[in-house]
Amino acid sequence: MSDTERCKSMMVEFDGILLDYSRQIANLDTLNKLYNLAEAAHLKEKINRMFNGERINSTENRPVLHIALRAPRDSVINSDGKNVVPDVWQVLDKIRDFSERVRSGAWVGDTGKVLKDVIAIGIGGSFLGPLFVHTSLQTDPEAIEFARGRQLRFLANVDPIDVARNIAGLNPETTLVVVVSKTFTTAETMLNARTLREWISAALGPQAVAKHMVAVSTNLTLVEKFGIDPNNAFAFWDWVGGRYSVCSAVGVLPLSLQYGFSVVEKFLKGASSIDQHFYSAPFEKNLPVLLGLLSVWNVSFLGYPARAILPYSQALEKFAPHIQQVSMESNGKGVSIDGVPLPYETGEIDFGEPGTNGQHSFYQLIHQGRVIPCDFIGTVKSQQPVYLKDALAYGKTAEQLLKENVPHPLIPHKTFSGNRPSLSLLLPSLNAYNIGQLLAIYEHRIAVEGFVWGINSFDQWGVELGKSLATQVRKQLHASRKKGEPVEGFNFSTTTMLKRYLEESADDVPKED
Numbered sequence: 001m002s003d004t005e006r007c008k009s010m011m012v013e014f015d016g017i018l019l020d021y022s023r024q025i026a027n028l029d030t031l032n033k034l035y036n037l038a039e040a041a042h043l044k045e046k047i048n049r050m051f052n053g054e055r056i057n058s059t060e061n062r063p064v065l066h067i068a069l070r071a072p073r074d075s076v077i078n079s080d081g082k083n084v085v086p087d088v089w090q091v092l093d094k095i096r097d098f099s100e101r102v103r104s105g106a107w108v109g110d111t112g113k114v115l116k117d118v119i120a121i122g123i124g125g126s127f128l129g130p131l132f133v134h135t136s137l138q139t140d141p142e143a144i145e146f147a148r149g150r151q152l153r154f155l156a157n158v159d160p161i162d163v164a165r166n167i168a169g170l171n172p173e174t175t176l177v178v179v180v181s182k183t184f185t186t187a188e189t190m191l192n193a194r195t196l197r198e199w200i201s202a203a204l205g206p207q208a209v210a211k212h213m214v215a216v217s218t219n220l221t222l223v224e225k226f227g228i229d230p231n232n233a234f235a236f237w238d239w240v241g242g243r244y245s246v247c248s249a250v251g252v253l254p255l256s257l258q259y260g261f262s263v264v265e266k267f268l269k270g271a272s273s274i275d276q277h278f279y280s281a282p283f284e285k286n287l288p289v290l291l292g293l294l295s296v297w298n299v300s301f302l303g304y305p306a307r308a309i310l311p312y313s314q315a316l317e318k319f320a321p322h323i324q325q326v327s328m329e330s331n332g333k334g335v336s337i338d339g340v341p342l343p344y345e346t347g348e349i350d351f352g353e354p355g356t357n358g359q360h361s362f363y364q365l366i367h368q369g370r371v372i373p374c375d376f377i378g379t380v381k382s383q384q385p386v387y388l389k390d391a392l393a394y395g396k397t398a399e400q401l402l403k404e405n406v407p408h409p410l411i412p413h414k415t416f417s418g419n420r421p422s423l424s425l426l427l428p429s430l431n432a433y434n435i436g437q438l439l440a441i442y443e444h445r446i447a448v449e450g451f452v453w454g455i456n457s458f459d460q461w462g463v464e465l466g467k468s469l470a471t472q473v474r475k476q477l478h479a480s481r482k483k484g485e486p487v488e489g490f491n492f493s494t495t496t497m498l499k500r501y502l503e504e505s506a507d508d509v510p511k512e513d
């Protein structure tokens with residue numbers, strides 16, 4: 001088969017997006033084998049079970065329905081016999097109404113000033129997705145118009161530096177704080193929420209919290225306990241995983257405050273378009289399925305554990321950090337969905353940077369060091385060339401270098417072995433709709449990988465363990481500082497570190513842990 005024929009047979013287009021996977025180390029025979037693998041793994045049935053609202057997140061006994069967050073108002077998606085779409089739209093309508101009131105100045109701060117700045121507090125899935133979409137929209141011509149005079153900032157890190165950076169230059173009188181936490185128990189988020197509550201109260205009095213703080217959570221009881229009026233809370237549901245929550249109020253509220261609901265609705269529509277495609281397109285034309293199967297091929301069959309995500313658009317600079325969480329928290333698992341240790345490794349090590357910055361950073365390793373399958377993401381309108389894929393695929397031979405009169409000792413250094421897998425996704429432009437498409441393509445690709453590997457991509461017991469260990473450490477630090485209790489119950493290494501930290505920070509104790 002000629003290269004042209006090969007390329008033609010390995011390109012798929014849907015809704016303006018072109019996928020070229022001809023630079024993978026795979027041919028049509030490989031693809032056929034992967035379709036057989038998908039069949040053996042019951043991929044189609046698993047996708048159907050997800051869309052039918054079955055409790056496929058079995059270890060948490062929950063359905064996985066982030067697709068319902070962007071479903072058209074008149075669609076029906078049942079979970080336990082109940083259509084969840086009206087609930088989704090009830091919250092979306094509430095967001096539309098609230099964000100319009102804030103943006104128009106109908107809802108003002110405690111001193112009567114318009115709330116033009118928003119700080120969204122959250123971490124992990126309650127932060128990375130909204131940050132990615134915000135960063136992508138920030139330079140979109142339509143979104144710029146809607147955001148004029150407004151600022152949206154994100155506070156995630158518990159390091160006080162992040163608080164200092166977030167409040168720098170902002171006036172509490174004109175700032176609205178959105179506390180975003182699915183559980184409303186995450187230590188980092190709650191500490192930052194208390195800090196900003198204090199920032200508002202100290203400047204304007206405790207009564208101002210009602211006008212300057214709102215929340216997004218599944219746990220409305222804890223929201224109220226924190227002191228936020230439940231009327232100013234925006235709900236979502238336990239069938240939305242944290243890392244899949246950007247299309248819920250988690251992302252839609254802060255983004256609507258900044259850009260207006262009409263722009264955010266386009267983002268939801270883009271994601272919904274891919275949902276329909278994922279559900280109904282045959283595998284050989286199905287973008288997320290093809291991408292997922294090729295990932296499984298690269299990881300499990302070719303043994304390449306990493307993947308570089310390389311958008312040729314600065315606007316997508318926060319895409320790789322978001323996908324890192326979605327992918328690695330979903331598929332970094334050691335046992336099958338039935339709890340049996342896996343005889344193979346799952347998950348990819350995702351990393352990335354926008355090209356061309358990445359080219360001047362880690363591309364050397366990709367060209368001549370380790371083999372890292374690359375996703376090149378381009379946009380037609382940005383006119384950024386996606387030229388590197390051919391350098392990776394074809395390489396450069398010693399013969400070519402000799403013809404170019406390259407001195408002998410330099411030939412090994414200048415030789416590129418080639419045959420390094422990459423693929424390209426070309427988007428027509430990067431507006432809100434396209435950003436929604438891109439998000440959903442990757443979300444579903446990751447689900448495909450997990451379905452084929454036979455794991456539960458929708459739980460995260462590893463990070464849950466980390467959270468409970470962190471709580472144990474926090475309690476110990478508190479008890480030692482406030483009551484002088486000895487450090488107990490940790491291994492030698494941790495005990496040594498905690499003791500050293502307590503000794504060295506004795507003069508520098510924050511009032512609240």
Ligand SMILES: O=P(O)(O)OC[C@H]1O[C@](O)(CO)[C@@H](O)[C@@H]1O
Nearest residue numbers: 124125126181182183186242463
């Ligand atoms: O939204 P919450 O409940 O504050 O949790 C934040 C994040 O913490 C995790 O549970 C673990 O890091 C993520 O899955 C989640 O997105």
